[in-house]
Amino acid sequence: MKVKNDRLEALRMIISSQELGSQEELLTALKQEGFTLTQATLSRDLKQLKVAKAASMRGNYVYVLPNDTMYKRVSTPHSVREMLQVPGFLSINFSGNIGVIKTRPGYASSIAYNIDNSNIDDILGTIAGDDTILIVIKQGVHTQQVIDALSEVVPNMK
CATH class of the missing domain: 1.10.10.10 (Winged helix-like DNA-binding domain superfamily/Winged helix DNA-binding domain)
Structure with a gap:
């Protein structure tokens, strides 16, 4: 397979x-x-x-x-x-309890899938487009905690 x-x-x-x-x-x-x-x-x-x-x-x-x-x-x-040697992740930015991840075209769905299936407690869920992922974070969680958790799932996040 x-x-x-x-x-x-x-x-x-x-x-x-x-x-x-x-x-x-x-x-x-x-x-x-x-x-x-x-x-x-x-x-x-x-x-x-x-x-x-x-x-x-x-x-x-x-x-x-x-x-x-x-x-x-x-x-x-x-x-x-x-192209496969370059990771899909480009950047992440936050506003309140919402994060926006920018990816290379075509990568958002697979990265969001990996995030959703990693069961990160601080993230309520994701919505993915072609090159953008919206992540909703639990109230009161610091962005650095989210970045630390995501770096275990998303290559080259740190």
Whole structure:
């Protein structure tokens, strides 16, 4: 299952960083990252990820991740291996008992999932978008306590 998860993560990275309009182009990009698979497997992966096609700014139809037809693409494409070496967490800020975590595009859901499943007593819950996580903190808890707890769950928080 690890290979499939790695492949799906690579596919997410490729789709978010390049404008590709055919499965052949996706297969080539995946092969460059070390993933050799059939067109049928790619089709199943695309279906699982709920990938769609949408018009790009240039008028071409390209693959996009769900719920974001105008997905934020990086201007200079990097390899998946390079992107995976950079953590998704960017910053955290607080206002009262609310915290806002900024992430790289596409990382908020998985980071929020990890936070929610770590059962941090000081955090009541999270809401995640594409690159932003809203965290609700128990009343009276100091932000440093939250940061200390989150640093156990979120890589490169400290």
